Amino acid sequence: MAPVEIYDTTLRDGAQGEGISFSVEDKVKIALKLDEMGFHYIEGGWPGSNPKDADFFQRIRQHRLKNARLAAFGSTRRPGVPAHQDPNLQSLLAAGTPVATIFGKTWDFHVQKALETTLEENLAMIRESVRFLKSRGLMVIYDAEHFFDGFKANPAYALATLKAAQEGGADRLVLCDTNGGSLPGQIAAIVGRVKEEVPVPLGIHCHNDGELAVANTLAAVEAGVVHVQGTVNGYGERCGNANLCSVIPNLTLKCGHETIPRDALARLTELSRYVSEVANLHHNTHQPFVGASAFAHKGGVHVSAILKDPRTYEHIDPSLVGNRRRVLVSELSGLSNLLYKFRELNLELGTSREENRRLLEEIKELEYQGFMFEGAEGSFELLLRRAYDNYREPFKLESLRIIIEMKENSPVHSEAVIKMTVGDKVVHTAAEGNGPVNALDNALRKALEDFYPEIRRMKLTDYKVRVLDEKQGTAATVRVHIETGDGERSWGTVGVSTNIIEASWQALVDSIAYGLLKNNRHR
Structure with a gap:
């Protein structure tokens, strides 16, 4: 099967997703990871739209990409403005990238309503913008915005916009399902028609508004496109873009196309989680191929x-x-x-x-x-070891007292007093905290750290409380889930009780006991 170019737009289109705000450093980190993975193109941003993207193109010059070609994104020239005088096109040149990707209007409705210009001027804008960038030695990728909607409304004009880009010397013509409303059958039929009309290699750029971005992308490839655009984890505006973490393995493993190198494919899950971490978003556990629940x-x-x-x-x-x-x-x-x-x-x-x-x-x-062991592997393994493995508890609670003191116009005071047996020693100590659970956590650690110094590396990274039977009000059973890490690994533990302190205690004790178990087994 023919190879398919992978064009990543996480740093531009993906950054338009709600809740995502990459710093310049974030963008550099992701770009280097994508290059390491063998992606063919990395779209770094729109230098003419904001200072951050312009700064990124300056910063990325400090690094030499080994596999990917960097692309700067922009639009065709403005109506009535010569290409060589257009500020947007000049910013693309200033970005210093080997590739420029520009989008233009394909849908006659957009030309007349959004651009407020004539259909003939729009064709000239496309042709002259591509020609100008080509004359400066750049590879030019032309993104035909709203192509499928435009083709459905006026096939002749939609094709004329592609031919204008072809006349300007475009290296790739990318058909965009910008509103994400097309169906796979429609995509395949229209791509087939376009292939009959233009000889330039075709690409596909799909949005996920109908939850069909991946399916539409695959349909386009089967119909003959050789260039695929998308984002890691499907990040993007509204419902997102085509998810490359699904597109790539489907193309490689199911359709037989060459995409990124096979050794890089084996690190696709790592890439997916890395990008979600940099984006400061929870990784989607139910994501196909790379989610924790996928298998x-x-x-x-x-x-x-x-x-x-x-x-x-x-x-x-x-x-x-x-x-x-x-x-x-x-x-x-x-x-x-x-x-x-x-x-x-x-x-x-x-x-x-x-x-x-x-x-x-x-x-x-x-x-x-109410216990849920799916996200609490620490508590579950301890349960099994206590049943069959002659497991010995590293410590034992003798007594615990939580003191909460409230006074008018004063902060709430929380203190935990704890008595424990560790081996043949009895420890009696106390600690304060900014709440009863925090005081409990501090007292537990204070009592154990002299016996188990490795506890100092264990940090509580997440604490969640779920009310299981809301109708019981304040007497309801609660489930406490704790995530703990030591810098090398992380683990979850769980506790359930009608008393939130007891549920928290169960989860805290398991988190430390499991961390000690793993530490000893690791050593």
């Missing part, structure tokens, strides 16, 4: 089957995209789930089938009470 199995029938052959419930080997198989344990689990988890942890399952069933029923009862 997660929960139902007992499913787990029983994948133990025999993973292909029974997995469309690809997770390692091909750098992901991994996960088996979840919940009220839907069977013995196969337990068997898989014990193998994963290198533990010996109980010899008695009845004993194993009792453990499974205990897990289901805990789930019924």
